[in-house]
Amino acid sequence: MRRVTGSLLAAAAVGAALTAAITMGSAHAGARSAKADKLVVWVGWSKRELSVFKSVVSEYDAKHPEVQIKVVGSINDTKITNAIRSGNAPDVVSSFTSANVGVYCGTGAWVDLSPYLKKDHVDLSQFPKTSLYYTQYKGKRCALPLLADSYGLYYNKALFRKAGITKPPKTFTELAADAKKLTQRAKSGKLKVMGFDPFWGFYSGNFADMTNYAPLFAATYLDGKGKAILASRFAWSKLLRWQKKLIDYYGYDKVVRFQAGLGDEFSPSNAFEVGKIAMLMDGEWRVAFIAAEHPKLSYGTAPMPVDDAHPNLYGAGSVNGTIIGIPKGGKHADEAWALVKYLTTNDHALAKFSNGIRNVPSTRTSAKSPELKPDPRFQTFIRIFNNPNSATAPITAAGNANLTLVGRFTVKWQAGKVKNLHDGLKKLDRQIDAQNAQASAGGGPP
C-alpha cells in the first residue's frame, strides 16, 4: 500500500546536492555495526499502521531468541535504493511500489528467493496469481507479497438517502448520473459536495496513470510484445471521454478550487470521511481509517461500476500490494528469510496484520482464516481481489516511468489541452515505446 511519507524533504535535500550526488557511483562495503543476531526490517508503513506491523513482528521476536528485530517505518523506494547502493542495506526490505519490482529483481538488488523457496518447499500456488505477477520480473522471484490491496467504491449512505439513491451504481453511466444527483453547489456555483470526483491525480483512486480504472474497462496498456496500445484500444478513449464529460459537468476550475480546500487523503479530514465527496474509489485500507477516525460515518462498500458494454466485469477492480524481500549484501540472509517466510505465509501473522490495518490477506488459506474479524464492508475487497478480471499495472523495464508519461497525458486531457484524443493517444504510444527502448538499451535490466 502506498502512503504519504517524509520523502519529500529528504528528496528535496537530495535535489540540492544533485550534481554532487550524481556520480557517487561506487558502492563501498558499509560498516555494519549490528550484532550477529540483530535483524533490521524496513517498511513503508507509518503511525498507526506501523505499530500494528511492529506488534506482528514482536510475536515472532518473542518466539525466536536467536534474533532481535528492529523495525523502521516510513521507508520509500529512494531510501531503499540508496541503502543498497551504499552497502548499508537492512536485512529485510519492503516497498509499496510493486511496479519497481522489475528493477529490484532484474538488477539483483533484492536477492533471488528461489533457492530458499525450494529448500523450504514453499508452495507458490498459495499466493494469488496477480500477487505472483508483481513479485517477480521475467521469472526471477526476488519478492513475496505481504498483504495486498484492491480498489472498490465507498459510498456515503446518508448522502445517498438524501439524494434518493437506493443502491450503488453498477455501470459508468449510472455512476455519472448518481454523481450529478449527489452533487451540491452553493448559490455562487461553488461546489460544496461532489458526488464523485474523477479528476486525474486526486487521491489514490485517481492516479493519473489510470491504473485503477483499467480493469473496469478491461483496458490494457501493452500488447503481448510489449508495445503500447492506448490508441488502438477503444476502452481507453471511452474512459477518457467519460471522465472529461463529468469534469466538464462540474467545471474544471471549480473542481480544482474545490479540491484545493480538501484535507489530506491520509488524515482525518479525508474528503470522503467528512462527507464532502459522496462516492470515492479507494483501497480496502480506508475501512480501518474510517473505523479509527470517523467510526460513526454511515457508509457502504461495493465493487466499482464497470464499462456499460462489459457488465460481466462487475466485481473486478485494480489490485496491487506491498512486496517484501531481502536486499543483497545482508549478513543474516538465512535469518532474514525465516522472517520473510513467516510474515508472508503464516496464517496467524497475516490474519493478525490484516485485522490491524485491514489490508487483503495475501495467501489463499489466510484469506479464509477464522481469525479474520468479519466485516462485510471489508469482505467486498477480498472478493474484488480474488475476482479473475482484477488486474494490476504492467511491469516493464522502465518501471514507473511509463505510467508517468500516461499521467502527463491524462492531466492535459482533462484540462482540455488535447485537441484530438486519438492522435494524442497515438503520440503517447510512440513515447512509451521509445522510453521502453531507451530503458532496455544495452540490455536494460537483464
Added chain:
Amino acid sequence: MLLLMSPWLAGFSIFFGYPLVMTGYLSFTHYDLLSPAKWIGWANYSYLLHGDPQVWPAVVNSLEWIGIVVPLQVLFAFGVALMLARARLGLGFFRTVFYLPALAPPVAATLGFVYLLNPATGPINTVLDHLGIQGPLWFQSPGWAKPSLALLSLWGVGNTMIIFLAAILDVPRHLYESAELDGAGPLRRLRWVTLPTVSPVVLFAAVFGVIQGLQYFTQAYVAANIAAGQASQAGDTINNLGYPQDATLFYPVLLYQHGFVNFNMGYASALAMLLLAVAFAVVLVILLNSRRWVHYAGAVR
C-alpha cells in the same frame, strides 16, 4: 608551490574533477544505480534529443525562468537596495525586514507560499474574495504556477539585495557632487554615476542568478508536490513532478526524475552534461558581453 596548493588540488579533484569525469562516463552507459554500468554509446544523447517528450517542456521552462525571472530578481534587488540606501528613518529595521526572507529555508518558504496562495483556503484568495475578486488558482494552474514561484523568489532576494546595497553605499560621494554641479538630476545621476560604479555587482548578480536559475529545483519540487497534495503517495510523488501540467517541470526536476525515481542514472548523467554545457555557454556569453558595460574602478581599458 605544488605542495602549498595540494589541499586545494585534492579537494578540487575529489569533489569536482572526479564527479565530472564520472558523470561524463556514465552519460554513455545504461546505469540503474544497482547493477554495473553498461556502455551504450550515444544512445542516451539520442533519446535526449529525439525521444524524450519531457525534455522540450523542461528546457522551455528553464529558459523562461532565466530569461524572465532572473532579470526581474536583479532589478528587484537593485531597486530595493536603492530605496534602502536612501532611507532616512528606521534604517536598521528596513534592512533587516528586507533581508530576513533570505534566511528562510527554501522548503519552509515554499510550503508557506503554497499555503498562503491556496486557492480555496489561503488568506490571499480569502481577502480577494471579500473584495469580490475571484483569485487565481496560483500553484494549481499551469498559467499561474510559474508567476507564483517568481513571487517566492523575489521575496527571498535578500542576499543579492545586501550586496547591491553595499555597492551603492560604496559609490564615492564626490562623483555625485560633481554630477550635481554639472546639473544632472536624480535619474541621470543614477544612470551615469551609480550604474557604472555598481556594474561589477550587476554582472555578479546576473551570472549568479543564471547559474542558480539553471539549477532551480527545490522550490519547484516542493511546490508541485504540496500543491498536487492529494496524491502524495510514497511511490507516486513522481507523478506530481512538474504539477500542474508540466508548468514546474524545470530541467533539474526532470533530471531528478530520471536519475532518482526512474533508476535511469546513465540518462540523467547525459542530461547533466547538457546542463553543464548550456550553463557554461550562457555564462560565457554574459561574460563576453559584459566587457561593453562593466566598469572596473582603476582598471585600464
